[in-house]
Amino acid sequence: MTALAVRAAASRQALLAVAAPVLGLLAWHVTTSGPGYHLIPPPADVAVQWWDLAFGGVWDDLYSATLFTHAMASLGRVYGGFALAALVALPMGMLIGRIAVVRDLLDPSLQILRPIPVTAWLPLAMIVFGIGPRSAFFLVFLGAFYPILLNTVFGVRSVEGRLFEAAAMLGVGRQAVFWKVVLPASLPSIFTGLRLGLGFAWVVIVVGEMTGVQTGLGAIIMEARQLSRTEIVISGMVTIGVLGFLSDRMVQLLGQRLLRWSPQHG
Amino acid sequence: MGEVLERPATAGTVLPILDIRHVDKRFAFGAETITALSDATLRIDKGEFVCLIGPSGCGKSTLLRMVAGFETVSAGALLMWGKPVSGPGPDRGMVFQDYGLFPWLTVSQNIAFGPIARGRPKAEAAATARRFVEMVGLTRFADAYPHQLSGGMKQRVAIARVLANDAEVVLMDEPFGALDAMTRERLQEELLEIWARAKLSIIFVTHAIEEAIILADRVVVMSPGPGRIIADERIALPRPRDPTGVEFNALRRHLSGLLGSHH
Ligand SMILES: Nc1ncnc2c1ncn2[C@@H]1O[C@H](COP(=O)(O)OP(=O)(O)OP(=O)(O)O)[C@@H](O)[C@H]1O
Ligand SMILES: [Mg+2]
Numbered sequence: 001m002t003a004l005a006v007r008a009a010a011s012r013q014a015l016l017a018v019a020a021p022v023l024g025l026l027a028w029h030v031t032t033s034g035p036g037y038h039l040i041p042p043p044a045d046v047a048v049q050w051w052d053l054a055f056g057g058v059w060d061d062l063y064s065a066t067l068f069t070h071a072m073a074s075l076g077r078v079y080g081g082f083a084l085a086a087l088v089a090l091p092m093g094m095l096i097g098r099i100a101v102v103r104d105l106l107d108p109s110l111q112i113l114r115p116i117p118v119t120a121w122l123p124l125a126m127i128v129f130g131i132g133p134r135s136a137f138f139l140v141f142l143g144a145f146y147p148i149l150l151n152t153v154f155g156v157r158s159v160e161g162r163l164f165e166a167a168a169m170l171g172v173g174r175q176a177v178f179w180k181v182v183l184p185a186s187l188p189s190i191f192t193g194l195r196l197g198l199g200f201a202w203v204v205i206v207v208g209e210m211t212g213v214q215t216g217l218g219a220i221i222m223e224a225r226q227l228s229r230t231e232i233v234i235s236g237m238v239t240i241g242v243l244g245f246l247s248d249r250m251v252q253l254l255g256q257r258l259l260r261w262s263p264q265h266g
Numbered sequence: 267m268g269e270v271l272e273r274p275a276t277a278g279t280v281l282p283i284l285d286i287r288h289v290d291k292r293f294a295f296g297a298e299t300i301t302a303l304s305d306a307t308l309r310i311d312k313g314e315f316v317c318l319i320g321p322s323g324c325g326k327s328t329l330l331r332m333v334a335g336f337e338t339v340s341a342g343a344l345l346m347w348g349k350p351v352s353g354p355g356p357d358r359g360m361v362f363q364d365y366g367l368f369p370w371l372t373v374s375q376n377i378a379f380g381p382i383a384r385g386r387p388k389a390e391a392a393a394t395a396r397r398f399v400e401m402v403g404l405t406r407f408a409d410a411y412p413h414q415l416s417g418g419m420k421q422r423v424a425i426a427r428v429l430a431n432d433a434e435v436v437l438m439d440e441p442f443g444a445l446d447a448m449t450r451e452r453l454q455e456e457l458l459e460i461w462a463r464a465k466l467s468i469i470f471v472t473h474a475i476e477e478a479i480i481l482a483d484r485v486v487v488m489s490p491g492p493g494r495i496i497a498d499e500r501i502a503l504p505r506p507r508d509p510t511g512v513e514f515n516a517l518r519r520h521l522s523g524l525l526g527s528h529h
Binding site: 162163165166167168169170171172176180181184185187260261262263 | 334335336353354355356358359360362364366367368369370371372379380383384411412413427428431
């Protein structure tokens, strides 16, 4: 392809990517603007509210210029819970995948715990960890844990048998085979698990911050709902969407660098 | 099982690199037992090029995998330089039909994998890899990943990987089966060149009688149900061999006759 054709294809893709949100905004605007009472505020009001939330200078109320604090609180919990989940789930998944005894020991229990939704853990988390950030942290951990664990187990178990034979005939010993074959071969699955886990961490954060914490995007969304400040609710949602998207892009870029060899990722 | 077999090499007999003696292989298949190989006996000298031919299911891959050490023998003995084969090892390199390359390593890294696994210094392994990348004509693709290569190129990497690891015995299971006729011919020539230069001992499984006659010092013919060795023909034609020649065709007829009469 020529440089021009590449650029044309890229701008076409960009155009299509913004087309749907623009249409959505338009529809939102048309149905909520104008006279009459609306349950949902129009996009312009939300934009003004978001600006005030982020930088202040419009309403100058209790919420003005607090977005950064809330976003940082949520980011800390999302990445903290996610990191802890990865720290536990990665080694556990590798052990379950590679060692039959560990699998027989843990797998049945995990299969029963897995279908329990994170929301169902909420009351128990509040009893054990109290009302506050520790409960939120725990729920985020739980949300990120299973996707990482399951994908790690899957990756470690589905290494092609041929690769073990190839390694053995080239002189790789029993101990080294994990580092030389199992780990690199399962990296794409592990990576998928981490990406899904981080996504779930963002999904769970709102629930997690319903446990009565003072700061966090989930916390202001819940609080604004009670005060019927729907603009703030939507501003919080938009912020979570954007932050979640950005963090996913970061992970994806990292994956493309590390997994250049994989036709699915490179 | 060893003591019966430690017959001392008498004066004048050269120790064969591979000595396969009355080997049986049985697989449990549900409640039944399948005899994949029955009483296989085969001696291969250092530097010999042996082709295995025979209909599907006659145990060619099984025999090769036992030599590689991926499968154990059910009866009999399988010796390399007089010592029983007890598992896979770098002295016996396998070239798989499906290549078995490590997808996360580049061409050079795949070739350097064996030397590094055996504890060679990084720089030495890299130099070895460069040499073999060049030998199989993939210099331009040294940094490509396997998914970016054609089948023929992957097969070259698989061969280079085994050679770079100082394998004395090279086991090849229908390595050129999936390639087009032209690529196959070129790789056959290259293989013969490398074989002669590196003094390799090769067991090469193929379905194609012509390929066997082009390559081999000896063609070993097998038949199924249970898998047995039914003939061991020496090919005395000088190389390079002309598939249109009279003697070549006589051999081809003879070998097809052997294969046909045992169906
Ligand atoms: N792991 C196994 N378990 C059970 N049976 C097996 C196993 N491996 C091979 N066999 C059986 O052993 C016999 C010989 O198989 P083998 O793969 O050696 O044949 P082959 O000569 O290589 O055939 P092909 O030309 O189709 O590759 C077959 O009947 C096969 O079903
Ligand atoms: Mg076979």
